[in-house]
Amino acid sequence: MKKLFVLILSMSLGVCIQTANAQILKEINKHIPKKVKAGFTEDEAAKAIKEALVKGTGSGVEIVSKTNGYFKSSEIKIPLPPEAKKVEKKLRAIGMGKKVDDAVLAINRAAEDAATEAKPIFVAAIKSMSIADAINIVKGEEHAATQYLKRTTTKELKVKFKPVIKSSLQKTNATKYWKDMMTAYNKIPMVKKVNPDLTDYATDKAIEGLFVMIAKEEEKIRENPMARTSDLLKKVFGK
Numbered sequence: 001m002k003k004l005f006v007l008i009l010s011m012s013l014g015v016c017i018q019t020a021n022a023q024i025l026k027e028i029n030k031h032i033p034k035k036v037k038a039g040f041t042e043d044e045a046a047k048a049i050k051e052a053l054v055k056g057t058g059s060g061v062e063i064v065s066k067t068n069g070y071f072k073s074s075e076i077k078i079p080l081p082p083e084a085k086k087v088e089k090k091l092r093a094i095g096m097g098k099k100v101d102d103a104v105l106a107i108n109r110a111a112e113d114a115a116t117e118a119k120p121i122f123v124a125a126i127k128s129m130s131i132a133d134a135i136n137i138v139k140g141e142e143h144a145a146t147q148y149l150k151r152t153t154t155k156e157l158k159v160k161f162k163p164v165i166k167s168s169l170q171k172t173n174a175t176k177y178w179k180d181m182m183t184a185y186n187k188i189p190m191v192k193k194v195n196p197d198l199t200d201y202a203t204d205k206a207i208e209g210l211f212v213m214i215a216k217e218e219e220k221i222r223e224n225p226m227a228r229t230s231d232l233l234k235k236v237f238g239k
Contacts, residue, residue, distance in 0.1 A: 046134035050126050053145055056217035057122040063213050065115035071108035076209030078108050083196040087185040094188075099181045106174030107198070111206035113168035117160050118153075118210055125152045142222065146215040157207050165203045174198070 063069055070076055080088050080103065088100045129148075137144045169175045178198050186193045 049134040060214035078205040081196045103177040106172040109172040110168035114164040
């Protein structure tokens with residue numbers, strides 16, 4: 001009986017020691033930088049993705065905010081709203097294509113003019129990014145960073161873009177050309193009058209085009225070693 005008691009006591013002590021050791025290891029691990037599979041710390045990953053996003057968004061904004069940034073781009077040029085396609089077709093058919101061309105050019109100029117408003121919004125979102133968000137982006141799919149920015153900035157971008165787009169539409173004469181075009185169309189006998197909201201449409205398309213360019217910048221950093229301009233970017237994305 002005494003031997004059995006000693007055996008049970010020994011086993012109990014063993015379990016307690018193992019439990020204590022596990023708890024000690026757990027506490028120690030709290031103070032050791034976590035590593036992602038590629039061999040860099042989570043803090044390094046967060047800094048790298050923030051650096052990459054500041055660079056990528058800055059480049060994307062610079063590209064689209066230049067003259068012809070939207071207008072000469074086969075990917076993001078803003079056409080007339082879908083509701084105005086029949087307007088365009090009809091006006092071109094009766095020799096008033098220049099009114100359509102003037103409106104399209106002015107809409108794209110407005111988007112180029114407004115694009116610079118995006119940079120501080122992106123930078124603020126990037127700075128507030130958590131380590132967990134950064135890790136998910138580094139380990140995520142090709143456009144994980146762009147999708148993150150879409151989720152976190154689109155609402156604010158619309159708020160900031162809309163008044164700038166409205167002002168830009170007036171400054172570039174888009175509002176005038178749009179009014180002229182719609183007036184000319186609505187005077188045509190037997191047509192159903194139309195007048196889509198140009199400001200809302202141009203705002204949404206400008207933001208959409210901006211994210212297209214940011215996605216392209218993200219691709220460069222992930223795939224092209226020459227686009228990684230710091231040792232930290234090379235270490236994190238190079239893995």
